[in-house]
Amino acid sequence: MKFSSKTLEKAVEAMSALPSIGKKSALRLVLHLADNKGEKKKRLIDAIEALQNELKVCEKCHNYSDTNICNICFDPARNKKIICVVESVKDVMAIENTMQFxxxxxxxxxxxxxxxxxxxxxxxxxxxxxxLKNQEIDELIMAISPTIEGDTTIYYVSKLIDNAVSISTIARGVSFGGELEYADELTLGRSIHSRTEYNNSMSV
Amino acid sequence: MKFSSKTLEKAVEAMSALPSIGKKSALRLVLHLADNKGEKKKRLIDAIEALQNELKVCEKCHNYSDTNICNICFDPARNKKIICVVESVKDVMAIENTMQFxxxxxxxxxxxxxxxxxxxxxxxxxxxxxxLKNQEIDELIMAISPTIEGDTTIYYVSKLIDNAVSISTIARGVSFGGELEYADELTLGRSIHSRTEYNNSMSV
Known part of the structure; x- marks a missing residue:
């Protein structure tokens, strides 16, 4: 790619350092910003600077937060005795969106x-x-990806805790709306193994 | 989408204001930046600020440049008597990459x-x-998208110039490597109309 300007080239390099942004997408984003008269650039700069300077990590759960304790840990309505262990902030958002926890x-x-x-x-x-030591906890729900690394992590945590708290993992099986023939063998096999009793009053 | 932090939410909003970045992609980019320890954020901020403060537009050709006259207009090796008229900076880069102009x-x-x-x-x-008035120009090459709007623009420019300079348009026809059966009728029809004499010494 030939650039008419070093400034443009550096901006494309910085933008394409982000995940899933290739050189061509980066160029499109940078030209969009360059064509735009100030406002969008300023908003983006301010937002990234705020990530740098204002974003905090919750002291309890390590979620991103505006305060030292995040609003989930702070909320008196949440049950502090059940901890859902996840890999990333994205997983917290996904589970929060289900409104089931x-x-x-x-x-x-x-x-x-x-x-x-x-x-x-x-x-x-x-x-x-x-x-777990400092607070009374009833249950750890391990909502970790069903991969070898995820299973290893669950095993390690369970050994470290040594039955001090009951541990569960989220159910693994066939997705809602998924078709059996497209489910992989391991998932389908496990979902037969971990079958649950049919209850015709059960809501989906 | 539920956010644990206003800072995060604002960053996702600013990022998803960019073209072809949806809320989910924006979240991935923002979390990537938040997870990163400073360096990437600083590079991106500096790059966008440079777009804001340092990027110039060439006084002659309106290309983005670091100087008042861009390096193409400034280059003594370029033929100043042939002007290729394009829609955007991206088109200049595309034509420069061909090294045919x-x-x-x-x-x-x-x-x-x-x-x-x-x-x-x-x-x-x-x-x-x-x-065209201030400088001796031999030819205008109109490298404009073959759309109704593009054709209108070429027509408008040609009327305005009123035969003061000879005007050409880039060839339209079947792409190299393209298969005839997949070419649209208009393109195929035009490419038959604008056929060129076969020359077996012609290089591709």
């Missing part, structure tokens, strides 16, 4: 992955153990 | 489109006429 969260910041050099000390695992 | 450019900034309320006065058409 009224406990609190703990964000690990990833899963144990020896191949990528991510060990337990790189994650918020020990702070989870501290929470 | 050694003249200079003129960027209109769009095409005449009554439906979108874009008239000749919104484009850099009169500055093109000024260039």
């Amino acid at each position: 009224s406990g609190v969260y703990h964000i690990l910041g990833g899963v144990i992955s020896p191949l990528e050099g991510i060990g337990p000390e790189d994650l918020n695992i020990y702070s989870l153990v501290d929470r | 050694s003249g200079v450019y003129h960027i209109l900034g769009g095409v005449i489109s009554p439906l979108e309320g874009i008239g000749p006065e919104d484009l850099n058409i009169y500055s093109l006429v000024d260039r």
Whole structure:
């Protein structure tokens, strides 16, 4: 790509350093910003600066927050005795959108992955153990991706906690609206293994 | 989408105001920036600020530039007597990448489109006429999209110039590597109409 301006080239480089933004998309975004008369650029700069300077991480659950304790951990209506353990902030948002969970969260910041050099000390695992020590907890719900790394992480946490708290994992099976023939064998096999009793008054 | 932080929400809003970035993509980009320890955010802020404060528009051809006259217009090796008229900066980059053109450019900034309320006065058409008056020009190559709006723009420019300079349009026809059966009728019809004599020494 030939650029008529170094400024333009640097902006495209900075933009294409973001995930899933290639050089062509970056160029389109940068030209859009360059064509725009100030307002959009200023909003974007202010927003990124706020991410830099104002965004905090909740001391309890490690969720992004505007305050030292996030609004979920702070909310008196939430059940503090049930902690849902997730990988990332995105997972918290996904679960919150279901409106099916009224406990609190703990964000690990990833899963144990020896191949990528991510060990337990790189994650918020020990702070989870501290929470269990300092507070009465009834249940840990492990809402972790059903991958080898995810299962390893769940195993590691369960060993570390050593039956101090009951641990559950989210149900794995065939998706609602999914067709059986397209489900992979492992999922389908597990969903038969973990079958639940039919209840015709059950709501979906 | 439920956000744990206003800062995060504002950043997602600012990011999703960019073209082809939806709310979900914006969230991924923002969380990537938030997770990143400073460096990427700073580079992006600096780059957008440079777009705001340092990027200039070439006085002659309206290309983005670091200087008042862009490096194409400034280059003594380029033929200043042939002007290629294009819609946008992106088109200049596309033509430069072909390395088939050694003249200079003129960027209109769009095409005449009554439906979108874009008239000749919104484009850099009169500055093109000024260039033709002030300087000896041999040819205008109209490298404008083959649309109704594009054709209207070419017609308007040709009327305004009134045969003062010879005008050509870029060839329209079947793409290299394209298959005839998939070419649309208009293109195929025109490409038969504008057939060129076969020359077996012609390089592709």
